[in-house]
Amino acid sequence: MQETLLFDQFTWLVFAAPFLGLLVAGLSKRQDPVIRGKRVLRHDAPARVSHWTHAVGTALLLVSGIILGTRFSPSFVTGDDAAATWFNVHFVFALLFLFGTFYWLGNTIISRWRFREHMPTKNAITYTLNHYGSLLGVKKCTYPKEAKYFESERMAFILAIIATVAVLVSGLLKVLAHALLLPEGFMNVVTWTHDISAALMLLFFLAHVFFGAVLPVSWKTLKSMFTGYVPLEHARHEHSAWIEELEGKGAVEATAAEKDETGGQSVPLAAGRKEGIEHV
Numbered sequence: 001m002q003e004t005l006l007f008d009q010f011t012w013l014v015f016a017a018p019f020l021g022l023l024v025a026g027l028s029k030r031q032d033p034v035i036r037g038k039r040v041l042r043h044d045a046p047a048r049v050s051h052w053t054h055a056v057g058t059a060l061l062l063v064s065g066i067i068l069g070t071r072f073s074p075s076f077v078t079g080d081d082a083a084a085t086w087f088n089v090h091f092v093f094a095l096l097f098l099f100g101t102f103y104w105l106g107n108t109i110i111s112r113w114r115f116r117e118h119m120p121t122k123n124a125i126t127y128t129l130n131h132y133g134s135l136l137g138v139k140k141c142t143y144p145k146e147a148k149y150f151e152s153e154r155m156a157f158i159l160a161i162i163a164t165v166a167v168l169v170s171g172l173l174k175v176l177a178h179a180l181l182l183p184e185g186f187m188n189v190v191t192w193t194h195d196i197s198a199a200l201m202l203l204f205f206l207a208h209v210f211f212g213a214v215l216p217v218s219w220k221t222l223k224s225m226f227t228g229y230v231p232l233e234h235a236r237h238e239h240s241a242w243i244e245e246l247e248g249k250g251a252v253e254a255t256a257a258e259k260d261e262t263g264g265q266s267v268p269l270a271a272g273r274k275e276g277i278e279h280v
């Protein structure tokens with residue numbers, strides 16, 4: 001029996017997933033980073049949900065895409081049914097990827113300052129050389145005062161954005177070609193774009209997983225991508241400029257035990273402490 005192509009049958013879902021992502025972003029309550037006792041809130045729930053939906057979507061899109069084959073790599077499927085199965089896997093994870101990406105986009109439109117935190121600064125090269133030089137024991141390198149995201153992470157972010165936008169736009173055009181007749185030459189460019197951006201995505205993915213999950217030095221931030229929190233001492237060492245910034249603007253909350261000691265009164269742990277650091 002010929003397997004049904006979900007890209008043909010449920011084309012509309014591909015265009016609905018981005019709207020769902022934006023809607024959920026509009027309904028989500030964000031929480032800004034804050035020092036709570038010996039921990040720092042680094043990734044609030046919306047950041048974690050958008051990251052993992054996008055990440056799992058990307059991982060399975062890469063797997064199904066590589067199996068299907070590109071203009072410059074062989075296909076590992078034989079027969080129409082096997083190809084249809086992998087296109088259907090591609091469809092399901094494209095929905096997750098689109099939801100996660102647009103959830104992140106919606107979150108970023110709502111709090112634009114978060115986007116700036118990801119962009120490299122003029123210190124990108126010197127900080128990165130000093131960061132990894134000092135980890136490798138190079139004497140003349142000193143560990144720099146990194147902000148919330150390392151300068152090296154910020155440079156990699158540019159690659160993630162380019163790959164995401166290119167794979168997404170070309171993917172949507174490929175889906176559109178299942179419903180409309182688009183010129184052959186145009187679709188050729190679209191397929192090349194989809195395949196080259198898939199290769200860029202693979203490059204980013206491998207580097208990001210290596211630096212973000214494989215290297216033991218990253219395990220505390222990996223844990224925070226699940227729990228939300230990193231230990232304060234770790235953050236003070238790795239991201240000293242970020243912790244100084246949080247303390248400077250008073251993003252410090254007393255723990256329940258500290259409140260008990262002062263008879264339920266808030267403790268002014270840092271100058272200029274603000275109440276109600278949550279924002280929508």
Ligand code: HEM
Pocket residue numbers: 007014057058061062064065066068069070071087090094097098167168170171172174175191192194195197198199201
């Ligand atoms: C990390 C993200 C993605 C990767 C690595 C990826 C990779 C691939 C690869 C390698 C192929 C097979 C070669 C080709 O036809 O170009 C493919 C096909 C396809 N992809 Fe993706 N893709 C991704 C995201 C998406 C997204 C987000 C969509 C939908 C919005 C999408 C829709 C499609 C479609 C419709 C096809 C072709 C189906 C057909 O020819 O009938 N892809 N993708």
Ligand code: HEM
Pocket residue numbers: 042043047051054055056058059148149150153157160164204205208209212213221222223225
């Ligand atoms: C299974 C694969 C993945 C793993 C294990 C992973 C791991 C991580 C970890 C541990 C962090 C926290 C880093 C930090 O706080 O400094 C992070 C953040 C991030 N990752 Fe991933 N990641 C994966 C896939 C992806 C993909 C595919 C993308 C984009 C194409 C991506 C983009 C990002 C971004 C933009 C951040 C910063 C998020 C924020 O705090 O707003 N990740 N990732």
